[in-house]
Amino acid sequence: MxxxxxxxxxxxxxxxxxxxxxxxxxxxxxxxxxxxxxxxxxxxxxxxxxxxxxxxxxxxxxxxxxxxxxxxxxxxxxxxxxxxxxxxxxxxxxxxxxxxxxxxxxxxxxxxxxxxxxxxxxxxxxxxxxxxxxxxxxxxxxxxxxxxxxxxxxxxxxxxxxxxxxxxxxxxxxKGVTRWRIVTKGVAAHSAYPDRGKNAIYAMSKVLAQLEDYGNRLLRGERHPVLGTPTLSVGVIEGGQAVNVVPDRCWVEIDRRTLPGETARKAIEGVNTVLQDIPDWEAEAPYLAVAGxxxxxxxxxxxxxxxxxxxxxxxxxxxxxxxxxxxxxxxxxxxxxxxxxxxxxxxxxxxxxxxxxxxxxxxxxxxxxxxxx
Ligand SMILES: [Zn+2]
Missing domain, CATH: 3.40.630.10 (Zn peptidases)
Incomplete structure (x- = not known):
C-alpha cells in the first residue's frame, strides 16, 4: 500500500x-x-x-x-x-x-x-x-x-x-452563515381556559409567516455574480410542554446564508426589521457567524x-x-x-x-x- x-x-x-x-x-x-x-x-x-x-x-x-x-x-x-x-x-x-x-x-x-x-x-x-x-x-x-x-x-x-x-x-x-434563535414568550394556562393564557405558538406562527415571505424575497433580490442570492431557512422549531397547557414558550432556529461582505449583524437586522410590527418575540445573540x-x-x-x-x-x-x-x-x-x-x-x-x-x-x-x- x-x-x-x-x-x-x-x-x-x-x-x-x-x-x-x-x-x-x-x-x-x-x-x-x-x-x-x-x-x-x-x-x-x-x-x-x-x-x-x-x-x-x-x-x-x-x-x-x-x-x-x-x-x-x-x-x-x-x-x-x-x-x-x-x-x-x-x-x-x-x-x-x-x-x-x-x-x-x-x-x-x-x-x-x-x-x-x-x-x-x-x-x-x-x-x-x-x-x-x-x-x-x-x-x-x-x-x-x-x-x-x-x-x-x-x-x-x-x-x-x-x-x-x-x-x-x-x-x-x-457564502457565509449566521445562525440564531428567535423566541416567542406567552403565558401558560390550562388548555380548557385558553383565554387565561397567551399562546407562544400562535405568536410564532405570525413570525414564521413573515420569515417565509422574507426568505422568498431574498431569493428574488440582488444577486452576487457567482454566488447568487443570500438565503434564509428556518430549520428547527420547538414549543409547548403538553397538549393540555397553553404554551408559554416557542423557539425557532434560523439559518441565514450571507454573501461576502454581508455581516452577521446586518443579516440579523434585516430579520428584525421585517418582524418589527409583530409582538412578543425576541432574537437571541447568534451562536454561529461564519463570514463569506x-x-x-x-x-x-x-x-x-x-x-x-x-x-x-x-x-x-x-x-x-x-x-x-x-x-x-x-x-x-x-x-x-x-x-x-x-x-x-x-x-x-x-x-x-x-x-x-x-x-x-x-x-x-x-x-x-x-x-x-
Ligand atoms: Zn468538511
Missing part, C-alpha cells in the same frame, strides 16, 4: 465524530486521539508540532516549518467528522474497493488531511521554499470553534488553503495553486460554493485562503462515504508543487 493510502486508512480508523452539541461523550466524540496521531506523524518527519486546547479533549494541532523564508503558507483541515448513525458500511474499518477508500471522514475531510500531511512530509526530505503552518482544527462541523481559536491565538500566514472536498477545484468564493469570502482570480494564492494543479491535471478550475468553511475566518483575519481538496462534497456525510484514491495521489503531487514553487 502506498504511504498516503496507509496514512489515510490510519486517519479514518481513528474516530473523531463531532458531538454536535447533543451530549454525546467519550473519546469517539473528541479529536484528541486523532490529534495525538498527527502530532507524532509530524514529529517523525522533523516538523515541530504543538497542541492548542480548544475544549477538553478537543485540541487543534499546529505544525510549524520555519526555513526563514520570506513567505509563510497555511495548510488547514478539520479533524472532526459527521456522526455514523445510519451508515451502511463499517465507518472506522476502512475498506479499499475499485480504487476507492470507504469510511467515515474519508472524503470530509481526512482525504485532504492525508494529502496535506504526505505532501508536506515528502517536501521535508529537501528544503521547502516557504515557511509552512500546518493547522488541523477541532469542531468545524458544528460551531467552527477550532478555527476561531487558532485566529485568536495569533495565526499568521501570507496565504493558505483550507482542505475540503472540491474534486481538486479551487473554491475562491463561498471572495478572493480575486489574480490573487497570488489562486495563481500559485492554479499553476500547481495545471502541472498535475493539465487544467485547473475556479469555482464557488454555497457552503461555509473555516476559510471565512482566515480571510476575515487577513489571510487570503482558498478551499481545495480531493473528494466530492456529494459523498460527504453520506451512509457510504468514500474517496477516489487517484484524487488523493494527485492532491499529494499538487501540494508538493505548491510548497516548492
Amino acid at each position: 502506498e504511504p498516503v493510502v496507509r496514512l489515510l486508512a490510519d486517519l479514518v480508523a481513528i474516530p473523531s465524530m463531532n458531538p454536535m452539541g447533543r451530549g454525546h461523550a467519550g473519546k469517539h466524540y473528541q479529536e484528541q486521539a486523532l490529534a495525538d496521531f498527527i502530532g507524532s506523524f509530524l514529529r517523525q518527519h522533523g516538523i515541530d508540532a504543538q497542541m492548542q486546547e480548544v475544549a477538553p479533549g478537543r485540541p487543534n494541532v499546529v505544525g510549524i516549518i520555519d526555513v526563514k523564508a520570506p513567505q509563510t503558507l497555511l495548510l488547514e483541515a478539520h479533524l472532526d467528522t459527521a456522526q455514523v448513525e445510519g451508515m451502511t458500511i463499517e465507518p472506522f474499518d476502512p475498506q479499499i474497493r475499485d480504487g476507492r477508500l470507504y469510511g467515515r471522514g474519508s472524503c470530509d475531510t481526512k482525504g485532504s488531511l492525508a494529502a496535506f500531511l504526505q505532501g508536506t512530509a515528502d517536501v521535508m526530505t529537501g528544503v521547502p521554499t516557504s515557511n509552512v503552518v500546518l493547522l488541523f482544527v477541532s469542531d468545524e462541523e458544528y460551531r467552527f470553534t477550532g478555527a476561531q481559536h487558532a485566529v485568536r491565538c495569533g495565526l499568521k500566514a501570507d496565504f493558505g488553503i483550507v482542505g475540503e472536498p472540491t474534486r481538486l477545484g479551487i473554491v475562491r468564493a463561498h 469570502m471572495e478572493i480575486s482570480e489574480d490573487a497570488p494564492v489562486v495563481r500559485r495553486l492554479e499553476s500547481s494543479i495545471t502541472d498535475v491535471l493539465g487544467r485547473a478550475t475556479l469555482e464557488s460554493a454555497s457552503y461555509a468553511t473555516d476559510a471565512g475566518f482566515y480571510n476575515s483575519a487577513g489571510i487570503p485562503t482558498v478551499v481545495f481538496g480531493p473528494g466530492d462534497i456529494a459523498q460527504a456525510h453520506t451512509e457510504e462515504e468514500f474517496i477516489e484514491l487517484h484524487q488523493i495521489h494527485q492532491a499529494v503531487d499538487i501540494i508538493r508543487r505548491f510548497l516548492t514553487t
Whole structure:
C-alpha cells in the first residue's frame, strides 16, 4: 500500500465524530486521539508540532516549518467528522474497493488531511521554499470553534488553503452563515381556559409567516455574480410542554446564508426589521457567524495553486460554493485562503462515504508543487 493510502486508512480508523452539541461523550466524540496521531506523524518527519486546547479533549494541532523564508503558507483541515448513525458500511474499518477508500471522514475531510500531511512530509526530505503552518482544527462541523481559536491565538500566514472536498477545484468564493434563535414568550394556562393564557405558538406562527415571505424575497433580490442570492431557512422549531397547557414558550432556529461582505449583524437586522410590527418575540445573540469570502482570480494564492494543479491535471478550475468553511475566518483575519481538496462534497456525510484514491495521489503531487514553487 502506498504511504498516503496507509496514512489515510490510519486517519479514518481513528474516530473523531463531532458531538454536535447533543451530549454525546467519550473519546469517539473528541479529536484528541486523532490529534495525538498527527502530532507524532509530524514529529517523525522533523516538523515541530504543538497542541492548542480548544475544549477538553478537543485540541487543534499546529505544525510549524520555519526555513526563514520570506513567505509563510497555511495548510488547514478539520479533524472532526459527521456522526455514523445510519451508515451502511463499517465507518472506522476502512475498506479499499475499485480504487476507492470507504469510511467515515474519508472524503470530509481526512482525504485532504492525508494529502496535506504526505505532501508536506515528502517536501521535508529537501528544503521547502516557504515557511509552512500546518493547522488541523477541532469542531468545524458544528460551531467552527477550532478555527476561531487558532485566529485568536495569533495565526499568521501570507496565504493558505483550507482542505475540503472540491474534486481538486479551487473554491475562491463561498457564502457565509449566521445562525440564531428567535423566541416567542406567552403565558401558560390550562388548555380548557385558553383565554387565561397567551399562546407562544400562535405568536410564532405570525413570525414564521413573515420569515417565509422574507426568505422568498431574498431569493428574488440582488444577486452576487457567482454566488447568487443570500438565503434564509428556518430549520428547527420547538414549543409547548403538553397538549393540555397553553404554551408559554416557542423557539425557532434560523439559518441565514450571507454573501461576502454581508455581516452577521446586518443579516440579523434585516430579520428584525421585517418582524418589527409583530409582538412578543425576541432574537437571541447568534451562536454561529461564519463570514463569506471572495478572493480575486489574480490573487497570488489562486495563481500559485492554479499553476500547481495545471502541472498535475493539465487544467485547473475556479469555482464557488454555497457552503461555509473555516476559510471565512482566515480571510476575515487577513489571510487570503482558498478551499481545495480531493473528494466530492456529494459523498460527504453520506451512509457510504468514500474517496477516489487517484484524487488523493494527485492532491499529494499538487501540494508538493505548491510548497516548492
Ligand atoms: Zn468538511
